[in-house]
Amino acid sequence: MTIPAPSAGTNFIRTLIxxxxxxxxxxxxxxRFPPEPNGYLHIGHAKSLCLNFGLALxxxxxxxxxxxxxxxxxxxxxxIDAIKADVRWLGFDWGTHEYYASDYFEKLYGFAxxxxxxxxxxxxxxxxxxxxxxxxxxxxxxxxxxxxxxxxAENLDLLRRMRAGEFADGSRVLRARIDMTSPNLNxxxxxxxxILHATHHRTGDAWCLYPMYDFAHxxxxxxEGITHSICTLEFEAHRPLYDWLCxxxxxxxxQQIEFARLNLTYTVMSKRRLLELVNEGRVAGWDxxxxxxxxxxxxxxxxxxAIRTFCDRIGVGKSDSVIDMSVLEDCVREELDRTAPRxxxxxxxxxxxxxxxxAGEAEQLTVPNHPKEPAFGTRMLPFGSELYIERDDFMENxxxxxxxxxxxxxVRLRYAYIIRxxxxxxxxxxxxxxxxxxxxxPATGGGETPDGRKVKGIIHWVAAANAVPAExxxxxxxxxxxxxxxxxxxxYRGTLNPESLEILxxxxxxxxxxxxxxxxxxQFERLGYFCVxxxxxxxxxxFNRTVTLxxxxxxxxxxxx
RNA sequence: AGGGGCGUCGCCAAGCGGUAAGGCACCGGAUUUUGAUUCCGGCAUUCCCAGGUUCGAUCCCUGGCGCCCCUGCCA
Numbered sequence: 001m002t003i004p005a006p007s008a009g010t011n012f013i014r015t016l017i018x019x020x021x022x023x024x025x026x027x028x029x030x031x032r033f034p035p036e037p038n039g040y041l042h043i044g045h046a047k048s049l050c051l052n053f054g055l056a057l058x059x060x061x062x063x064x065x066x067x068x069x070x071x072x073x074x075x076x077x078x079x080i081d082a083i084k085a086d087v088r089w090l091g092f093d094w095g096t097h098e099y100y101a102s103d104y105f106e107k108l109y110g111f112a113x114x115x116x117x118x119x120x121x122x123x124x125x126x127x128x129x130x131x132x133x134x135x136x137x138x139x140x141x142x143x144x145x146x147x148x149x150x151x152x153a154e155n156l157d158l159l160r161r162m163r164a165g166e167f168a169d170g171s172r173v174l175r176a177r178i179d180m181t182s183p184n185l186n187x188x189x190x191x192x193x194x195i196l197h198a199t200h201h202r203t204g205d206a207w208c209l210y211p212m213y214d215f216a217h218x219x220x221x222x223x224e225g226i227t228h229s230i231c232t233l234e235f236e237a238h239r240p241l242y243d244w245l246c247x248x249x250x251x252x253x254x255q256q257i258e259f260a261r262l263n264l265t266y267t268v269m270s271k272r273r274l275l276e277l278v279n280e281g282r283v284a285g286w287d288x289x290x291x292x293x294x295x296x297x298x299x300x301x302x303x304x305x306a307i308r309t310f311c312d313r314i315g316v317g318k319s320d321s322v323i324d325m326s327v328l329e330d331c332v333r334e335e336l337d338r339t340a341p342r343x344x345x346x347x348x349x350x351x352x353x354x355x356x357x358x359a360g361e362a363e364q365l366t367v368p369n370h371p372k373e374p375a376f377g378t379r380m381l382p383f384g385s386e387l388y389i390e391r392d393d394f395m396e397n398x399x400x401x402x403x404x405x406x407x408x409x410x411v412r413l414r415y416a417y418i419i420r421x422x423x424x425x426x427x428x429x430x431x432x433x434x435x436x437x438x439x440x441x442p443a444t445g446g447g448e449t450p451d452g453r454k455v456k457g458i459i460h461w462v463a464a465a466n467a468v469p470a471e472x473x474x475x476x477x478x479x480x481x482x483x484x485x486x487x488x489x490x491x492y493r494g495t496l497n498p499e500s501l502e503i504l505x506x507x508x509x510x511x512x513x514x515x516x517x518x519x520x521x522x523q524f525e526r527l528g529y530f531c532v533x534x535x536x537x538x539x540x541x542x543f544n545r546t547v548t549l550x551x552x553x554x555x556x557x558x559x560x561x
Numbered sequence: 562a563g564g565g566g567c568g569u570c571g572c573c574a575a576g577c578g579g580u581a582a583g584g585c586a587c588c589g590g591a592u593u594u595u596g597a598u599u600c601c602g603g604c605a606u607u608c609c610c611a612g613g614u615u616c617g618a619u620c621c622c623u624g625g626c627g628c629c630c631c632u633g634c635c636a
Binding site: 236326331401 | 562563564565566567568571572573574575577583584585586593594595596597598599628629630631632633634635636
């Protein structure tokens with residue numbers, strides 16, 4: 001596994017840590033990545049991963065992987081396994097530092113009793129609806145619960161009986177005793193524990209009492225000695241509670257720091273919505289190549305290194321932002337240009353017969369696997385009298401500046417000869433072009449043009465004789481609008497792009513591609529980067545298009561229409 | 562409306578009182594057996610607005626305006 005290089009750029013969090021190190025507040029830093037195992041990781045998590053692990057790498061500190069598993073009704077082992085696989089794939093190593101909030105349940109419960117003993121928490125019998133009523137609103141203060149002044153002894157007794165399973169779900173909760181008039185609603189006696197008779201994926205039925213996020217997260221940070229607890233902006237209003245709890249319990253007090261979560265154009269980034277897309281069958285699963293999940297991107301062919309570069313490039317700040325998808329695609333192209341061997345494949349084949357090439361004969365061309373990197377070596381490419389070219393590379397009535405094949409025109413077959421189109425054969429009934437009759441110039445092999453004539457167009461091709469039939473999946477943006485959730489009046493699903501997946505069943509590839517291993521990535525010359533799908537069947541490969549090449553011709557044509 | 566944040570180029574983002582980095586996108590041009598890559602050049606007299614302090618302000622002060630988050634026994 002390649003070791004990710006720590007980011008070169010700086011940000012407000014690094015500035016803050018530099019100060020903490022300089023002032024002697026800390027000698028070393030410990031961060032953590034705290035996913036809840038209730039879904040798969042997405043590119044937004046990658047930002048957090050790169051930040052937290054990157055900081056540890058940069059400062060020679062340590063980053064813990066901690067599962068925030070305090071809600072048994074939503075969490076599953078499947079997600080834990082998937083999350084660990086994704087973190088590893090991204091290139092990060094948590095060593096022995098794999099933790100679970102559920103490992104701290106006993107300790108957390110002890111904290112609860114400590115709070116009660118200090119008169120800082122109480123058992124409340126109000127229903128969920130009543131608690132909401134008592135909480136007040138953004139502008140009006142809340143009212144104190146009638147159970148707020150129970151004695152320490154009574155609270156302790158009740159909490160113990162809650163733990164013992166004497167009460168039904170929802171009948172009682174443990175609350176912090178803070179201030180019902182606080183302008184920060186999180187401080188209006190927040191719920192710390194709720195009763196949940198549910199089987200936990202790790203602790204089984206040992207508990208029927210589960211801590212809320214606010215009473216688990218900061219405490220777990222404290223237990224692990226986290227120095228900088230980095231979370232997203234929406235937890236900003238929780239920070240006063242985070243601080244209050246650490247102080248009330250008189251435990252080690254980590255510093256919570258918030259940053260802006262990642263948003264990407266043409267996709268959604270909430271686990272709830274991604275789960276909906278999966279459950280409603282709008283995509284083929286969490287790892288559908290159109291999904292912004294790490295597993296989806298991996299299947300799509302995005303290299304982990306490209307995702308790390310992306311996270312570096314976008315920076316870390318506190319202002320809400322939406323990153324253009326082109327930034328990610330640029331990172332993917334940059335990485336793949338360096339690392340992907342070249343190959344030839346025809347997506348939508350058009351038959352070409354070379355009339356002056358001896359029928360039945362063939363030759364083997366030796367061609368490079370990378371235009372700039374000799375270390376990639378060479379491979380053999382068969383050439384014969386029957387070939388296939390891309391339908392797009394021929395036009396009967398080409399517009400100006402089109403320099404591919406057209407009747408009477410010449411074009412070079414990449415790494416082979418120059419051919420001229422002599423005849424167009426059509427289906428008499430439909431008028432569809434069935435085949436091209438061309439002649440080749442034997443003197444122009446290997447890139448030679450002895451007479452110095454100019455042939456601007458170079459196209460890719462595949463020899464018919466040994467062509468490998470393949471299925472190619474073309475992906476486009478999942479949504480057809482840049483910000484699917486911007487319009488709060490309508491459902492984001494209405495903006496799903498109906499053309500986000502196009503399946504091409506008749507593609508033809510050069511022979512070497514038949515044996516390509518699942519997951520391996522190639523550049524199909526002039527088309528884009530493609531990777532062998534994880535679910536590919538032997539004998540008939542299935543490729544996913546990772547990303548197209550930049551295409552200034554398409555841009556020019558698109559601009560005119 | 563109460564509280565907490567944020568506002569520098571189309572999208573991100575440096576900048577921390579001394580006269581606006583960088584990336585993506587976009588537009589030119591060179592090289593090229595991928596209309597790819599690479600390369601070279603262009604792209605904010607201006608930092609949400611208005612006042613003020615200062616020799617000097619994107620950076621400090623005051624007042625506006627705009628956007629985001631908070632009323633789960635989710636995280």
